[in-house]
Amino acid sequence: MAGKVVLHYFNGRGKMESIRWLLTVAEVEFDEVFLTTREQYLKLLSNGDLMFQQVPLVEMDGMKLVQTKAILNYIAEKHNLHGKDLKDKLMVNTHSEGVMDLMEMIMMLPFAADVKTKLDNIQNKAKDRYLPVFEKALSGPIYLVGGRLSCADVQLLECTLMLEEKFADILAEFPNLKSFQGRMTSIPAVSRFLQPGSKRKPQPDGVYVKTIMEVFDIKSPFL
Known part of the structure; x- marks a missing residue:
């Protein structure tokens, strides 16, 4: 029997946060190992755990999974959150890619x-x-694709909450998205994840940036 899922990443959001969200909605418990030193990172490299020398790294089902999209797709497929057929999976992936494009900018x-x-x-x-596309997709259905909850919905919720942290009224012109957000946050697992003390991470701060710079030996953080 496979052990508990273990996430290897920084103590912050980044690319791991969508994985935390999806595991939460799938009601999969997970532990976390936080990268705080360069030595930890170099050990993962020397062990051959990071195929492309990058995190996130997820230990799951006896495997060590890397690459965010691949990890999300595996979790979604395993827990019936990836569409009912090939065409739905295509649309789920299309919406997910759009959401990730926007979240990566944030x-x-x-x-x-x-x-x-x-x-x-x-x-x-x-x-x-981006938001007009999702607003249109939610003009009748309660979920983005095929009338059923998918990983794209989970990522879209995460994204709208991130946007509202930066622009409080950004959904004012998108009533379907605001209603969708309300429906999603009423899901018990999501509601618990939004409470203080959950494994949801706060907005990144100076400590988060400093840790990443030290672990990856980056001299300047600015782009």
């Missing part, structure tokens, strides 16, 4: 030299390119 903010310019760009792209 993830990079702590490493930006000109945060205001980056924020303006994120807000404009969110309102003009």
